Amino acid sequence: MGCSAGILALHLARDVLNVHGNSLALILSMESVAVNFYKGDTKSMLLSNCLFRMGGAGALLSNRPPLQVRACPHRQDPPRGQQCRLLLRNAAARRPGPHRRITQVAGEALKENMTAVGKVVLSYWEQVAYVWGGSVPELRKGMEHFCIHAGGKAVIEAIRERLRLRERDVEASKMALWRFGNKSSSSTWYALAYLEANGRLETGDKVCQLAFGSGFKCNTAIWKCVSPPRIQASNV
Numbered sequence: 468m469g470c471s472a473g474i475l476a477l478h479l480a481r482d483v484l485n486v487h488g489n490s491l492a493l494i495l496s497m498e499s500v501a502v503n504f505y506k507g508d509t510k511s512m513l514l515s516n517c518l519f520r521m522g523g524a525g526a527l528l529s530n531r532p533p534l535q536v537r538a539c540p541h542r543q544d545p546p547r548g549q550q551c552r553l554l555l556r557n558a559a560a561r562r563p564g565p566h567r568r569i570t571q572v573a574g575e576a577l578k579e580n581m582t583a584v585g586k587v588v589l590s591y592w593e594q595v596a597y598v599w600g601g602s603v604p605e606l607r608k609g610m611e612h613f614c615i616h617a618g619g620k621a622v623i624e625a626i627r628e629r630l631r632l633r634e635r636d637v638e639a640s641k642m643a644l645w646r647f648g649n650k651s652s653s654s655t656w657y658a659l660a661y662l663e664a665n666g667r668l669e670t671g672d673k674v675c676q677l678a679f680g681s682g683f684k685c686n687t688a689i690w691k692c693v694s695p696p697r698i699q700a701s702n703v
Contacts, residue, residue, distance in 0.1 A: 470616055471680030472496060473652035474688050484530035497523030498651035518619065520648030524656035576685035577629060581606060584687050588673065605631050610673040610689070613637065614658035617644035618679065626677070652678065663696045670694055
């Protein structure tokens with residue numbers, strides 16, 4: 468599932484909560500570089516060692532009150548998508564690594580995903596404008612906050628430009644990357660924690676979690692703030 472596993476797990480948690488009433492579901496997202504740490508001297512294969520960091524996050528969900536709106540589009544693109552995450556080998560070792568086509572495939576997956584999300588969060592006239600214009604919907608008109616996968620500064624900037632977001636909209640993701648590195652599937656939760664700690668969330672605000680994963684996957688979760696979290700001075 469790659470770096471999108473944290474968002475994909477929400478779907479499983481939803482199904483569990485639909486079956487078991489008055490229950491809690493705990494989602495744990497983490498990254499461990501120990502298994503795939505590369506010990507060779509090929510520069511192109513050292514990227515994962517420099518980019519990823521060990522860490523994780525937990526999210527506790529409840530079916531009280533139930534989640535109301537979801538968009539779960541599925542993109543199936545085996546030939547090119549699977550090539551974006553390969554198990555690379557050389558004489559020294561092997562490790563999973565990104566492929567040079569990842570930018571192109573990610574852009575296509577992002578457009579398809581955001582189109583599906585736009586049907587849920589955007590007004591009727593915004594959707595009409597998309598149909599006539601054909602570009603990626605301007606999601607900022609339907610959501611207040613964004614938690615983008617902190618896979619790298621270039622990745623965050625590319626998504627910001629593609630979705631026509633402001634610098635403030637990607638601040639949480641950039642800060643998560645700067646302070647903690649690429650935490651893989653838990654990176655969007657780190658970004659959400661940044662918004663909470665800085666008092667950005669208000670009642671009624673919508674938050675978009677956007678994650679990418681191998682396969683190739685682009686997954687989105689839309690949250691609505693029912694009450695602002697308590698700000699703790701020690702939580703910085």
